[in-house]
Amino acid sequence: MEDQIQEAREETQEAKEETREAIEMREAYYEDYRESKTDELKDKSKNIDKRIRDLRKTAKDVNEDAKSDIESAIAELKQEQEDVDDRLREIQTMTKEDWSISYEEVNEAITRIESEIDRVAESISGN
DSSP: OHHHHHHHHHHHHHHHHHHHHHHHHHHHHHHHHHHHHHHHHHHHHHHHHHHHHHHHHHHTTSOHHHHHHHHHHHHHHHHHHHHHHHHHHHHHTOOOOOOHHHHHHHHHHHHHHHHHHHHHHHHHHHO
């Protein structure tokens, strides 16, 4: 029975460590996601700029009917670029979530479990 109690204590310590590691990984994931998404959106915005410039160059050498289609395509690209820029601003202003409260709550729950393990161990050793 003492071996089982010791095993339970070890598992609660392991749970505390795993919780800490999970929170650290979550925070690292957030930073990685934000950075990669920012880079992705900046690249997309640059590509749209290039497409708009290319269409404007093309528009100089075509007839009026084709110019109308090109101007329509440029307007669509500008709208797409506004959407990309909005998303980029959203990503850049994201605030990091504070997981410390959750971490503390989990640790408190584990501490309560440890107390119960101690109580059971005392009860067993008292019999």
